[in-house]
Amino acid sequence: MPTEISHINVQYDKTIGRGEQFGPGFNYPVFVARGQDDIMYVLCRGTEFRPEGVRVTVCTTDEEYVSTFARGINYQGPHEFNMEDGSLVWPTCIALDSQENLFISDEWLNRISSFSKDGDFLGKWEERTGSGDGELDRPSGMAFDADDNLYIVDSGNHRVQKFSKDGKFLFKFGTEGSGDGEFNMPWGITIDSHGDIFIADWRNDRIQKFSPDGQFLMKFGSSGSGEGQFDRPTGIAVDRDGVIYVADWLNNRLQVFDQDGKFVAEKTGEAGVSKWAKDKLDANAEMWGERERAQGLEREKDFWGPTGVTVDDQGRIFVPESARNRIQVYKTQSPTFAGPRL
């Protein structure tokens, strides 16, 4: 056996969270934003019939609960929404600007709301539903570039638009289709250290890469469940070494690619009992007994509905699972050697 050197080695680190309508825990988490120090902001999509579960949970990577802010909307009728400032209906993504203010996309209200890191409502871009320049139709993924300009995946219009932080339209790229530079209901976005833009082209089951000015650079992926194939990729992230991570939603896995888009590894889930989960189980001690008697407990490890992926500057990868109300954390390792002694 020849000695192989793998420069990309992704290993399970830990699990964060538990299902909770209020307080420490998550409710259909769809995105994680990493703040300064150990702070993380977890966007909980919740449901419309329990709007109190729609929120941002703030906690640390060590699972210390900090706070909750923003809220869902109570509505009086199927067409009568209370669209108060600071309300969320279908929140999809958080983008942090250079001051760590949170910008949250809402793909029902077609609204971008902003909050301070302490949860104070700062403002919103006036709703601009439509398909013209600067107008939005189901804004989903968002990412700030190094100049504090905001790229928004305008999913219903099958394009990406770039705005200044105060909402001024700068430019757009992409149209509906399956050719190079075309999209079919794209979702996630990330910007790498060179300023290049990666888009999870959701219904085309592929990833596309663009230059900062929107020029198509490369693509990879196709429909399926094999290595390098996708079933509706939702989130994408690129680490400082250019390694690409994709939340492969309906295949229930995290896929890892090198900077050329070559498949490296997949992770189907290794979740364990998180700190908050242990607290919950300790408070409901009979559950420990039920777990001991349960058949198929190993299924608890598996991803279910990975809807986003975020990397931090420590090489940790955060994958929220909307259907499991938790975040699986992985980390990249230094180069490893496999085979006989060198």
Next chain:
Amino acid sequence: MSDQDISQIAHLMRRAGFGAPLEELQARAAKGYDATVDELLDPESQPAMERDLMMRYKVDWLSQAGLEGQQEEWTFRMINSKRPLQEKIALFWHCVLVTGHAKCEYPKQQSMELDMFRTVGMGSFHELLKGLSKDPAMVFYLDNCMSHKGAINENWGRELLELFSLGVGMDGEFNYSEDDVKEAARAFTGWTVTNSIPRYPYGKYDAKFMFDPRDHDAGEKTFLGETGNFNGEDIVDIIVKQPATARFVARHLYNFFVADEPQVPSWKDTPPRDIEAIKMLEEEYFRSNYNITSMLRVLFKSDFFKESTFAKIKSPAETVVGTLKLVGDFKFPRPGLDLMTMNIRYMGQDLLNPPTVEGWHTGREWIDSGTLVERINFTADQVGNINHTGVKDIIGRIGGTGSVLTADQLIDGCLENLGAYQLADETRKQLVELASSEGEIRSDSEGFPLQVATMLQSIVATTEYLFA
């Protein structure tokens, strides 16, 4: 294309689906009645639901972890499926082969059961009963997981015979004995489900069916006159070949798709309202080797079906879904659907959560003073909303028939657009008076949309509109 063609297709689509707007009825009528029946009976020929889109926007529809979300998701399917009979058959079996949320460890198990009804439910009744016997939602709901060798729990064995296959009796005779119940229960011992993973901290996981041979009573049993070392599958094999099972399936299909029968508990002593129709369906049951699609083909193409217009009171699900299809709302996932599905509950049909293992009593028992008000308020609110695209289309179509309309023309236009409805003379007279009370009806007038909407509201408030 005659009015009769539209009327017949409207009748078919109300029964084999949840109704349809006029333009769809016209398109189907142009294809022909028999071709439409064949298409409905071949759901795979039509596109499936776009589940990726549904779950992208309604994230809780992926995990199916709660009743409200499940009801929403199913309602959305019923409104939008290009395979309407597939959803209708799921509703049919849900009303017959009952499990309930109130006794379900994990709501998703019931969604998985519905998936079985959508597919196996249009195939062999033999396979459906076998699937049901191993369905974790059912095994838990009727306690077969609590039935052990030497200590049987009769719940599943009893309901399998009484409510899911033979029925208590027919033609005045009992179909089975207490001993048959006990022997069936013995045969199903060891058919159980895996211990489930608890709800905390990450939510439930679906249980799996499992056979525990150590807990199975492998001894000799005598069941419906046959003797052997029967297991559960043997029991189902014996059940499906009984004439009473053919009667049971035929009568339920007739009751759901053709005309209201008396309530199920009275079937032993109350003969079918159309014994010739039931015999046709029974014959097809055996001829086709218990195939439900074959029975439905005979049913939908029969004269007794074509002559059964407005012989059924719409169920709450049919009322709400049919209305939402008509007005063109919720074609794409969006917030607010839960408020719509709540109306099905308020009208007396809490989908996936029936009152007992017997399901819901149907026909006139859907209507009481409370549910009637809910029904009329809901339908009137919807058809009276001139912002709904479907209502706008209706206004446009009626307005397109002329610049000045008589009261009769306005009423006829509304009736046609609601699905070729018919009114009793006295009802029509009152509506003519109503329509005439505001002077000339001009389609180019500012008030015309409201005049149409008011007439639609008046019609859906009639006794006639309670029927399908």
